[in-house]
Structure formats: C-alpha cells, structure tokens
Amino acid sequence: MEPHSSIYQSTMEIIVIAKQVKMADSVKCDFAGVEAAIRLKRKTDARIKVVVMGEEKDAIAQVRDSISMGADSGTVLLLENAEIDSWICAKAFSDYLKNENFDLLLSGSFPIDADTIQTGLLAGNMLGLASASHIEDIDTGEASGLLKAKKRMEDRVQILDVKMPCMFAALPHPEAPIYKTVPGINRAYSVDIPVIKLDLNDQKGKIKVMDSFKIGERKRGKCLTAISTEGAAKEIINTIAANHIL
Amino acid sequence: MNFQLDEKRLALQAAVREFAQNELAPGVIERDEASEYPLELYKKLGSMGYVGLPYEEKYGGSGGDYLDYALAVEEISKVDASMGISYSVAMSLYGGSIINAATEEQKLEFLPDVFSGKSLGAFGLTEPNAGSDAGGCVTTAEKKGDKYVLNGLKCFNTNGPLADHFAVYALTQPELGAKGLSLFHVKKGTPGFSIGKIENKMGIRAAQVSELIFENCEIPESALIGEEGKGFKYAMKALDGGRIGVAAQGLGIAEGAFEIARKYLMTREQFGKPIYRNQHLAFKMAELECEIEMAKYMVYKAALDKSEGRPYTIPAAKAKLVCTNAAMHVTTEAVQMLGGNGFMREYHVERMMRDAKITQIYEGTNEIQKLVISGALFK
Numbered sequence: 240m241e242p243h244s245s246i247y248q249s250t251m252e253i254i255v256i257a258k259q260v261k262m263a264d265s266v267k268c269d270f271a272g273v274e275a276a277i278r279l280k281r282k283t284d285a286r287i288k289v290v291v292m293g294e295e296k297d298a299i300a301q302v303r304d305s306i307s308m309g310a311d312s313g314t315v316l317l318l319e320n321a322e323i324d325s326w327i328c329a330k331a332f333s334d335y336l337k338n339e340n341f342d343l344l345l346s347g348s349f350p351i352d353a354d355t356i357q358t359g360l361l362a363g364n365m366l367g368l369a370s371a372s373h374i375e376d377i378d379t380g381e382a383s384g385l386l387k388a389k390k391r392m393e394d395r396v397q398i399l400d401v402k403m404p405c406m407f408a409a410l411p412h413p414e415a416p417i418y419k420t421v422p423g424i425n426r427a428y429s430v431d432i433p434v435i436k437l438d439l440n441d442q443k444g445k446i447k448v449m450d451s452f453k454i455g456e457r458k459r460g461k462c463l464t465a466i467s468t469e470g471a472a473k474e475i476i477n478t479i480a481a482n483h484i485l
Numbered sequence: 486m487n488f489q490l491d492e493k494r495l496a497l498q499a500a501v502r503e504f505a506q507n508e509l510a511p512g513v514i515e516r517d518e519a520s521e522y523p524l525e526l527y528k529k530l531g532s533m534g535y536v537g538l539p540y541e542e543k544y545g546g547s548g549g550d551y552l553d554y555a556l557a558v559e560e561i562s563k564v565d566a567s568m569g570i571s572y573s574v575a576m577s578l579y580g581g582s583i584i585n586a587a588t589e590e591q592k593l594e595f596l597p598d599v600f601s602g603k604s605l606g607a608f609g610l611t612e613p614n615a616g617s618d619a620g621g622c623v624t625t626a627e628k629k630g631d632k633y634v635l636n637g638l639k640c641f642n643t644n645g646p647l648a649d650h651f652a653v654y655a656l657t658q659p660e661l662g663a664k665g666l667s668l669f670h671v672k673k674g675t676p677g678f679s680i681g682k683i684e685n686k687m688g689i690r691a692a693q694v695s696e697l698i699f700e701n702c703e704i705p706e707s708a709l710i711g712e713e714g715k716g717f718k719y720a721m722k723a724l725d726g727g728r729i730g731v732a733a734q735g736l737g738i739a740e741g742a743f744e745i746a747r748k749y750l751m752t753r754e755q756f757g758k759p760i761y762r763n764q765h766l767a768f769k770m771a772e773l774e775c776e777i778e779m780a781k782y783m784v785y786k787a788a789l790d791k792s793e794g795r796p797y798t799i800p801a802a803k804a805k806l807v808c809t810n811a812a813m814h815v816t817t818e819a820v821q822m823l824g825g826n827g828f829m830r831e832y833h834v835e836r837m838m839r840d841a842k843i844t845q846i847y848e849g850t851n852e853i854q855k856l857v858i859s860g861a862l863f864k
C-alpha cells in the first residue's frame with residue numbers, strides 16, 4: 240500500500256523516525272530529525288509524531304525528550320528476534336509506516352547508523368517516497384503539496400523542490416539548540432507512549448558496511464593575485480567547470 | 486519519606502541546566518564586570534515556561550510548584566547568581582506579595598506579564614532607616630478621594646531599574662507603625678514615581694538594584710492589595726517564600742563553585758601529582774560535599790512544605806541560613822583551593838564568592854533567620 244499524503248490542507252503531518260545505537264555504556268540518540276521537524280513546525284502548521292526504535296526504557300526517554308522539545312506524540316518500536324542492521328530497521332519502520340498518514344518523513348543524518356545515513360533513506364525507498372539526505376533547512380514550497388529543501392553538498396547547497404509525501408534525512412544544527420519547554424515537559428509526562436513489539440522471526444541482516452565517509456571540511460577558496468583579467472576569467476571558468484557547476 | 490526527585494522533575498532540572506550552561510554561562514564574567522543584566526535571556530527563559538514555574542496557568546504561570554521553582558533557581562544560580570536573584574525576587578517577593586493578598590481581578594491584571602517572563606517585578610520594603618526592622622518604614626500612602634498619594638524612598642530594590650511592576654509597602658496610618666503598613670501595586674512610569682540611585686555592588690553585579698522615589702505619586706484606590714494595615718503581614722509572608730528562593734540561590738552558587746574546584750583539583754598538578762591526592766584537599770572536599778547535601782535537603786524540604794500546604798516560615802528560615810552559609814563557605818574554600826587562579830576573574834570562583842556574600846544579607850540577614858528560628862524554640 241502506498242503511504243498517502245494528506246496534501247496538507249490545514250495541518251502538515253510529520254513523522255520522525257529515529258533509531259538508537261547502543262555504545263559501550265551509553266545510548267546514542269539522534270535528535271536531528273525531530274529538531275528539523277520542530278523548525279518546520281515553527282514556520283507552518285504541523286503535527287509531529289516521533290517513532291523511536293531501541294530498547295524500551297531508552298526509547299521511551301527519547302520520545303519524552305522529543306515531546307518536551309515540541310513534538311506532539313510518539314511511539315516506540317521494539318525489534319525482537321532479528322539481527323539488527325540498517326536494512327532490517329528500515330524494513331521494520333516502513334512496515335509500520337505503511338499504515339500511517341503523513342506528508343513528510345524525517346530522519347537524522349549522522350549520529351547513528353555508523354554514520355552511513357542508510358536507515359531513513361532505505362525506509363523512504365521501501366515506501367516509494369522521493370528521498371534526500373543532508374537536508375539543512377526545510378520550507379513550505381511555492382505551491383501547495385511542495386516542500387523546498389536545502390541540501391548541503393561538499394562545496395555548495397542544492398535547493399530541492401520536492402512533492403509530498405517525501406523523505407528527508409536532516410542535518411543537526413548544534414549551533415542552534417532546541418530547548419525543552421515546560422508545556423512540552425508537561426505533555427511528555429502525561430501522554431501515553433505506545434510500545435509496539437515487532438517479531439522479525441529470526442531475519443538476518445542484509446547490509447555489510449565496507450566504509451563510510453563524512454562530508455569533508457570545506458576548503459578555503461583560492462586567491463588569485465598578480466594575474467591578468469583574462470587569465471583570472473579563464474581560471475574561474477575552469478574552476479567552475481571542474482566542480483560541475485557549469 | 487522519599488529523597489528522590491521524580492522523572493518529570495529530573496527532566497525539568499536537566500532542561501534548565503542545559504539552558505543555563507549553554508545560554509547563561511557565556512558572557513557571565515563580562516556581565517559581572519559591566520553590571521549588565523541579560524534581560525533578553527530572561528525573556529527567553531520566560532517564553533519557554535521556566536519563569537512562572539510555581540504559579541497557575543491562568544495567571545501566566547506554568548502550573549508547577551515551589552520545588553520546581555527552587556530547582557530552577559538552583560540551576561540558574563550555579564552559573565549566574567545575578568539572574569538567580571532577579572528571577573527569585575520577581576517570583577517570590579513581587580509575585581508572592583500579589584498572589585497572597587490580591588483579588589482575582591487584580592491577580593489577572595498584575596501577574597501574567599511577570600509570570601510569563603515578559604517583564605520583571607520588584608519588591609519595595611526596605612528603607613534607609615528600615616532594614617532588619619522593616620516595621621520602621623516612613624514612606625506614606627495618604628488616601629485622597631479615590632486615590633492614594635505615595636511619598637517616600639525605598640532603597641536596595643532588586644530589579645528596580647528593569648521592572649514594570651512593583652509591590653510597594655507604605656504607611657496608610659503612620660501613627661500605628663508596622664500596623665499601619667499597606668501593600669500597593671505601582672506601575673512603572675506612574676507620574677511621581679522614579680528610579681533613584683542604581684547601586685554599584687560587590688556581588689550579583691549583573692542584577693540591577695536601585696532606589697524607588699515617590700513624590701506625590703498618585704495611584705488609584707484599586708491599586709491597594711488586600712486590606713489596609715495588613716502590609717507588614719503580607720511582606721513577611723512574601724519573604725517566607727522569598728527565603729526559599731534565596732536558599733536555592735545559595736545552594737546553586739555553592740554547587741557551581743564546588744564543581745569548578747573538583748575539576749581543578751583533578752587537573753592541577755604540584756609536587757608531581759594532581760593536588761586532590763593531598764588528603765587535606767580531598768577531605769576538605771568531602772566536608773563541603775556533605776555541607777552541600779545538607780543544604781539541598783533543607784531547601785527542597787522547605788519548598789515541598791510550602792507546595793503541600795504545611796507551615797513553612799521556620800523551614801524557610803532554616804534553609805536560608807544553612808544554604809547561604811554553605812554558599813559563603815564553599816566559595817571561600819574554592820578560591821583557596823584554586824590558589825592564585827582562584828583570585829582571577831576567568832576562573833569564576835571569585836565572582837561566586839562575591840555573589841555568595843549577599844545571600845547571607847538580603848531577605849532577612851542570617852542573624853534575623855536565627856531570630857526567627859530561635860523565636861519558635863522559646864515560645
């Protein structure tokens with residue numbers, strides 16, 4: 240079944256998925272998705288639901304934190320009897336999401352998934368959604384049913400016009416933290432947080448991560464001095480061409 | 486008996502801590518030096534619901550209780566004791582004065598702005614010749630037709646230059662002394678009301694403390710809060726709540742300095758080892774840790790006594806005495822343990838030591854707290 244968008248006449252429905260990764264003695268939580276959702280909610284009427292996969296106690300805590308920050312509701316998914324990898328998680332998310340109504344699906348980008356950003360994009364793919372990663376900023380689009388997203392590339396940004404329903408993996412904004420509010424905390428500790436157990440019948444993982452790379456540091460530009468106007472123009476054109484801008 | 490904060494309180498505490506560490510800590514040294522109050526940050530705190538914590542939503546509060554509020558004052562004061570007191574005065578002294586005695590209509594008019602953190606409230610009781618002996622006020626409020634006319638000078642008013650709302654205590658019947666004292670709400674900008682000298686202080690330098698001057702200042706009859714002649718009682722009740730705020734401020738200052746010292750002792754090396762390996766310093770820290778924990782239980786208990794409707798005058802006085810003495814002791818020891826660096830601005834503890842001193846003085850000096858506590862012992 241295709242997920243269907245409400246093509247938000249009034250309220251945009253956003254679902255944020257997050258998967259927790261257990262490290263030695265702590266749990267890595269990814270809030271980039273919910274932060275992107277909250278930023279968008281500040282610009283337009285939206286409702287945010289978070290779906291967190293992890294161990295029950297930690298996942299409930301992440302849902303509560305998300306609601307405290309501004310999400311509206313949340314659910315926990317527990318995977319049982321499976322060898323957890325990105326594919327298995329994506330499959331579980333997409334199975335769950337098939338029956339949900341949403342316009343935008345969001346995940347984080349870096350802190351989980353061994354930094355490969357796979358789970359969200361895979362889930363988006365399984366649901367047949369237009370998907371994009373490294374999304375820095377989201378705005379409502381020019382026409383209804385469209386979103387405008389800013390995608391960070393190595394050396395530039397790309398502005399995407401995307402039709403909803405769609406899936407974005409959002410980048411974190413550590414420079415502009417979103418704080419918990421008192422009404423948020425009150426809501427987080429009064430709402431019901433359903434815990435759904437998915438029995439995966441001993442499924443095996445399908446993904447082997449060979450290697451992963453983060454976006455590199457942006458390089459400083461080149462400064463051309465003591466060069467003729469013509470030479471400078473040529474150099475600029477060459478640089479533009481080499482970077483596939485032209 | 487339960488010594489554990491529940492999950493929701495822990496979440497609230499963690500949230501205020503995160504805000505304080507991220508937003509208040511940067512610039513705290515500069516604000517102290519320049520005597521500048523971060524009003525925008527206070528408003529931001531308000532917009533997230535952290536200012537009106539102990540009050541009902543219909544008055545602009547966020548529906549928590551006094552323990553939530555004490556936890557917030559504590560977290561803020563770990564980093565910035567100036568904001569700690571400004572917040573506490575607006576909530577306990579201004580807010581407490583109004584909420585304890587005003588009519589419903591007055592509460593709805595005078596509280597939401599302050600409880601939502603959009604503006605600050607101040608409390609005007611002390612006068613040059615009426616400090617510990619607050620009954621010695623000489624500022625008058627003379628009834629003329631449907632107005633009161635205020636004349637006199639209040640000194641040392643926290644938030645004075647910044648506040649929009651003032652709880653002012655003045656004599657409606659001067660011949661009765663303390664029994665002739667009444668409480669009024671005064672708005673900033675009322676003709677005849679001006680801000681006098683702004684104090685240049687030893688500590689809490691970012692907080693703004695000033696005189697309030699009343700020269701034939703006319704306020705409407707409807708600005709009388711509660712009954713004429715009950716002002717002294719209202720002031721003492723507001724101060725009971727305020728002392729919980731000051732206790733939490735002292736606790737926060739002590740904890741802030743303690744943590745800086747703890748980290749310093751682990752990283753500073755002399756004689757070839759980190760200095761905490763000297764038993765003298767480690768034992769000193771053990772003692773301070775106990776002092777802080779005692780202080781914490783006393784202020785949390787006083788806050789819960791107030792929230793849960795038990796008498797809290799004596800618990801608040803005890804908490805104020807113990808917590809503020811802990812603040813002074815811990816900060817003084819912290820400066821010593823940091824050696825020369827402790828004396829320098831950038832290590833924070835010297836500011837905390839200057840800030841700690843005032844907590845032993847305002848909202849009733851610690852001698853006055855002993856008067857209150859011993860008074861109950863020998864009734």
Ligand SMILES: Cc1cc2nc3c(=O)[nH]c(=O)nc-3n(C[C@H](O)[C@H](O)[C@H](O)COP(=O)(O)OP(=O)(O)OC[C@H]3O[C@@H](n4cnc5c(N)ncnc54)[C@H](O)[C@@H]3O)c2cc1C
Binds near residue numbers: 574611618642850852
């Ligand atoms: C920075 C700052 C902010 C303040 N903010 C406010 C405010 O917002 N609103 C407001 O109304 N006031 C405020 N105050 C006033 C403050 O509450 C008073 O300064 C305090 O109550 C002490 O009064 P005093 O300064 O007149 O000292 P005094 O009363 O003159 O006391 C001097 C000394 O004598 C001691 N003493 C006095 N009587 C006794 C006694 N019976 N037994 C034993 N010892 C005694 C005192 O403990 C003290 O050590 C503020 C003060 C300061 C410094």
